[in-house]
Structure formats: C-alpha cells, structure tokens
Amino acid sequence: MKSAEHIVKSYDEELRRLTTIVAQMGGLAESQLSGAIQSVVRRDSDLASSVVQADVKVDALQDEIDDFVVRLLALRQPMAIDLRLIVGALRIASDLERIADYAANVAKRAIALNQAPLVRPVHVVPRMGALVQAMIKDVLDAYVASDVEKAKSVWNRDEEVDEMYNSLFRELLTYMMEDARSIGICTHLLFIAKNIERIGDHATNIAELVHYTVTGQKMGGARPKGDVTSSTLPGQPDGGTA
Amino acid sequence: MKSAEHIVKSYDEELRRLTTIVAQMGGLAESQLSGAIQSVVRRDSDLASSVVQADVKVDALQDEIDDFVVRLLALRQPMAIDLRLIVGALRIASDLERIADYAANVAKRAIALNQAPLVRPVHVVPRMGALVQAMIKDVLDAYVASDVEKAKSVWNRDEEVDEMYNSLFRELLTYMMEDARSIGICTHLLFIAKNIERIGDHATNIAELVHYTVTGQKMGGARPKGDVTSSTLPGQPDGGTA
Numbered sequence: 019m020k021s022a023e024h025i026v027k028s029y030d031e032e033l034r035r036l037t038t039i040v041a042q043m044g045g046l047a048e049s050q051l052s053g054a055i056q057s058v059v060r061r062d063s064d065l066a067s068s069v070v071q072a073d074v075k076v077d078a079l080q081d082e083i084d085d086f087v088v089r090l091l092a093l094r095q096p097m098a099i100d101l102r103l104i105v106g107a108l109r110i111a112s113d114l115e116r117i118a119d120y121a122a123n124v125a126k127r128a129i130a131l132n133q134a135p136l137v138r139p140v141h142v143v144p145r146m147g148a149l150v151q152a153m154i155k156d157v158l159d160a161y162v163a164s165d166v167e168k169a170k171s172v173w174n175r176d177e178e179v180d181e182m183y184n185s186l187f188r189e190l191l192t193y194m195m196e197d198a199r200s201i202g203i204c205t206h207l208l209f210i211a212k213n214i215e216r217i218g219d220h221a222t223n224i225a226e227l228v229h230y231t232v233t234g235q236k237m238g239g240a241r242p243k244g245d246v247t248s249s250t251l252p253g254q255p256d257g258g259t260a
Numbered sequence: 261m262k263s264a265e266h267i268v269k270s271y272d273e274e275l276r277r278l279t280t281i282v283a284q285m286g287g288l289a290e291s292q293l294s295g296a297i298q299s300v301v302r303r304d305s306d307l308a309s310s311v312v313q314a315d316v317k318v319d320a321l322q323d324e325i326d327d328f329v330v331r332l333l334a335l336r337q338p339m340a341i342d343l344r345l346i347v348g349a350l351r352i353a354s355d356l357e358r359i360a361d362y363a364a365n366v367a368k369r370a371i372a373l374n375q376a377p378l379v380r381p382v383h384v385v386p387r388m389g390a391l392v393q394a395m396i397k398d399v400l401d402a403y404v405a406s407d408v409e410k411a412k413s414v415w416n417r418d419e420e421v422d423e424m425y426n427s428l429f430r431e432l433l434t435y436m437m438e439d440a441r442s443i444g445i446c447t448h449l450l451f452i453a454k455n456i457e458r459i460g461d462h463a464t465n466i467a468e469l470v471h472y473t474v475t476g477q478k479m480g481g482a483r484p485k486g487d488v489t490s491s492t493l494p495g496q497p498d499g500g501t502a
Contacts (some may be wrong), residue, residue: 088347095337105330108347112354127488191444198437205433205450209490212451248368248451 029094033103036086037162038161040107040114043079044158047118048151050076051217054124057215058140060211061132069125076118083111099234106231111163113227117154120213121138127206127213134203139193142186143207146214149179153221160226172221173237174257179218180245186211187247215245271336273347278328279404282356284348285321286400289360290393292318293459296366297389300382300452303374318360341476348473352403355462355469358410359396362455362462369448376445381435384428385449387473388456391421393461403470411470414463415479421460422487428453429489457487 027035050069057066087108090096091187096104153172162170187208194204229237269277283294299308325360329350332338373382395414402410429450436446471479 088343091333091347092343097334100437101330101334105333105350108350109354110349123490130490173278191447194436194443195440198440201436202433206490208447208450209454248365248372248448 032090032094034081036090036104036107037125039079039083039086040110041158041162043076043111043114044154044161045082046072046076046079047121048154049115050118050121050125051147051154052152053149054121054128055144057125057128058131058147059144061128061136062133063129063132066125066128066132070129073118073122080111080115083107088106099231102231102234106227107247110224110227111248113223114195117217117220120217124210124213125174127210131203131210132208137193137200137203137207139186139189139204142182142189143210143214146179146182146186146211147181149175150218150221153179153218157221157224157228160225164228164232166229166232169225169232173225173229176218176222179215183211183215183245184247261417266477271342271372273305274332278325278332278346278349281321281325281328282352283400283404285318285325285353285356286396286403287316287361288321289313289356290396290400291375292360292363293366293389293393293396293452296363296370297386297393299367299370300373300389303370303378305371305374308367308370308374312364312371315360315364318357322353325349341473344473344476348469351469352466355465359459359462366455370453372448373445373452377450379435379442379445381428381431381446381449384424384431385452385456388421388424388428391417391424392456392460392463395460397419399463399466399470403465406470406472406474408474411467411474413481415467415471418460418464421457425457425487426489427454471474 050072053065053069053072056062057069087104090104094100153175156168157172158170159165190204190208190211192199226237227236292314294464295307295314295502298304299311329346334347336342395417398410399414401407402414432450432453436443468479471477
C-alpha cells in the first residue's frame with residue numbers, strides 16, 4: 019500500500035500539484051516583472067541582466083505544465099470543472115510566459131537606458147509597474163482561491179493602466195519633440211511602457227480564465243480597452259492623446 | 261443508420277473539421293494582415309476601419325475552436341497524435357488570435373497615419389508585410405499538410421523579418437531626429453513595425469507547434485532571435501542599431 023501511493027498519485031493530488039506549479043510560475047513571472055522595474059528605477063544593469071537570464075526558468079516551468087497537462091488529459095478522462103481546470107492551467111501558463119517575456123524585454127531595454135543620461139519621464143515607470151504588479155499578485159491569489167470576485171476586480175483595474183500608459187505616451191512625445199537627442203532613449207521608454215501595458219492585458223486575460231474555470235461561463239461585459247494612443251495623432255482636433 | 265450518421269459524427273471527421281476551422285481562422289488572420297498593410301500602403305482609412313471591425317470574426321472563430329476542443333477532450337479520450345493535434349489546434353488558434361490582433365492594431369494606426377503627410381520610412385512596411393504574410397501562408401500550408409520541412413523553413417525566415425525591423429528602426433530614429441514634427445507619425449510607424457515583427461514571431465510559434473504536433477518532438481536548435489534594437493542605443497560604441 020505504502021509503495022503504491024508513491025507510484026499512483028491520486029487524481030486530486032495531481033490537480034492540486036498542477037495548480038501549485040502554475041502558482042509557482044506566476045510567482046516567478048511576478049518577481050521577473052519586479053526585477054525589471056527595479057532595474058529601471060535603480061539603473062541597475064546587473065539586476066537587469068539577471069532578469070534577462072532567468073527568463074529560461076519561466077519557459078522551463080511552462081514546458082513542465084504543458085507536459086503535465088497533456089499527461090493528465092491522456093491518463094484521466096477529465097470532465098466539466100476538472101477539464102476546465104486543466105485546460106485553464108495550460109492557458110494561464112501561456113499568459114504567464116508572455117508576461118515574463120515582456121518583463122525580460124523591459125529589463126533588456128533597462129540595460130540600454132542605463133547607458134544614457136536619466137530622462138524625466140522615467141518616473142512613471144515605477145507607478146505603472148506597481149499597478150500591474152498588484153494586478154498579477156491579485157489575479158494569482160484569485161486563481162489559487164478560485165475567487166471570482168477578486169478576478170473581476172483585477173479585470174476592472176486594467177483601464178487605470180491604460181490611462182497611465184496614455185499619459186506617459188503624451189509626455190514622452192512632448193519630451194522627444196523638445197529634445198531630439200532624447201529620441202533614442204525615449205523610444206526605449208515608449209516600448210517599456212507598452213510592454214507594461216501589455217502585461218496588464220495578460221493579467222486581465224488570466225482574470226477571465228479564472229472566471230471561466232470556476233463558473234464555466236465567460237466573463238460578462240465589454241472588455242475595458244483604454245489605449246487610445248494607437249488611433250490618434252498628437253495635436254489632431256479629435257486626438258490630443260497621440 | 262442514415263439518421264445516426266447525422267447525430268454521431270465519426271471521430272476522424274471531427275478531427276478533420278477541427279483542422280478545417282483552424283485553417284479557416286488562419287485564412288482570416290492572413291487576410292486581416294493583408295488588409296492592414298494595404299490600408300497603410302494605399303492610405304485607405306475605410307479599408308483600415310473594416311479590418312478593425314472584422315477582428316471580432318477572428319475572436320468568434322477562436323471561441324468556436326476552444327469550445328470544440330473542450331468538447332472533443334471531454335467526449336473522446338484522445339491519445340498520442342490525436343491529443344497533440346487537439347491541444348495543438350487550441351494553441352495555434354491562440355497564436356492566430358494574436359496575429360489578427362496585431363493586424364487590427366496596424367490598421368488602427370493606419371487611420372492615424374492617413375491624417376498626416378506621408379513620411380519616407382513608410383516604404384519598408386509593405387516589404388516587411390509581404391515577408392510576414394508569406395510566412396503565415398506557408399505555415400498554414402504546413403499545418404494542413406502536416407509538412408514538417410515547410411514548417412522549419414518558415415521558422416528560419418523569422419531572422420530576415422527581424423533584420424528588416426532593425427533597419428527600419430534605425431531609419432525611423434534618424435528621421436525623427438532630423439524632423440521633430442514627424443515624431444508623432446514615426447511613433448505610429450515604430451509600433452506598426454513592431455507589430456509586424458511580433459506577427460513573425462507568432463508565425464514562428466505556429467511552425468514549432470506544427471513540428472510538435474506531427475513528430476511529438478520539440479523543434480531542435482536555438483530560436484532565431486534577431487531584434488537587437490531592444491538592448492542598444494543609437495550612437496553607442498557597441499550598438500549603432502538603436
């Protein structure tokens with residue numbers, strides 16, 4: 019009996035283990051983002067390098083989850099909630115991989131930023147970063163606790179991230195126009211801001227997946243979409259938000 | 261017997277139908293990208309608007325694939341190649357959704373671009389677009405034909421897209437520095453180029469998924485990664501590529 023336990027784990031145990039690996043991958047993605055933001059704020063290129071290098075660890079966890087999911091689907095015949103949980107894990111892992119990838123990109127750009135003089139608009143990065151980090155933390159809590167209300171609150175917060183992105187975008191354009199020498203640096207900041215904004219979108223995705231996993235229903239209501247910078251030009255009568 | 265055929269479709273038939281819906285979604289994503297590029301080249305904002313509006317059709321197809329996959333996993337007990345095929349469809353659909361989303365973003369930015377005077381660096385967009393469109397077409401062909409060699413050839417082409425992106429990036433920075441009034445417009449072009457480059461990455465992802473689905477093995481070799489613009493600054497001794 020004792021040895022059989024070691025060989026054949028219970029199905030429940032396997033499902034718990036799946037959730038644990040996803041939560042672990044989430045924690046790693048969260049710490050990658052935190053490191054990336056810190057490497058911008060403290061102008062710490064060593065930290066940035068270590069974030070870039072650690073991205074493979076996130077990919078390895080995703081591979082582990084993928085293999086686990088395929089094995090579970092093949093060996094068990096999951097139905098209803100279990101099936102949603104298993105397929106949900108696969109998708110959440112894919113969003114977490116994207117989040118970590120964007121964080122690594124922020125870190126890469128931090129290395130370039132740190133070679134140049136400090137520019138003023140950098141100050142928005144930690145604020146935007148803190149907001150998105152809190153979203154990731156909360157959506158992971160919601161995932162582990164199957165807390166639909168918490169997932170919904172994360173979903174609603176994405177608009178704030180988009181607003182911050184829009185305002186940083188305007189600030190960066192103005193800054194570039196005032197000082198052409200800052201264009202190279204500000205371009206990195208533009209992409210850093212866009213990366214953080216995209217991370218917010220993926221946290222929102224995960225919130226939707228938590229909702230679907232728990233309830234079997236898609237989250238109702240239109241998705242908050244606040245990046246207005248892609249459809250307008252600065253100084254246009256209808257725009258002003260660039 | 262006749263009526264039973266209508267109710268219980270054969271498993272093979274269902275798998276073929278899954279491949280067909282994915283191919284259909286791929287065709288739609290391809291045409292969305294083509295429309296987006298054309299709306300930039302021909303400065304056609306009506307076309308751009310229709311691309312933006314048609315993005316919901318891609319999302320609807322993804323939902324259909326997701327539901328179909330979950331149903332197949334629940335009703336059948338797919339093993340080995342079938343399981344890879346079914347899980348692969350889910351993932352390819354997710355990449356296609358991202359591709360279409362980036363295409364819609366290009367179209368959105370085209371509307372903004374068309375409100376401003378033409379800038380020279382636009383000429384690279386159709387070239388980069390054509391390259392990426394061919395990648396999507398070929399990877400979809402590889403998917404439908406389970407052609408691993410063709411998938412591999414798509415995978416190798418991503419480097420060329422990255423090189424084109426790097427060169428456009430340099431050109432745009434130079435242009436912005438020469439003429440501060442072009443900064444707003446060039447920023448849209450920067451993001452358009454980045455979106456197209458990301459579409460190439462997703463075509464590469466799909467190539468990897470085709471390889472895995474057919475062979476059960478991950479594609480060997482390091483992934484071609486040629487965007488050097490994120491880690492360097494223009495005019496830096498080690499950079500020059502911005």
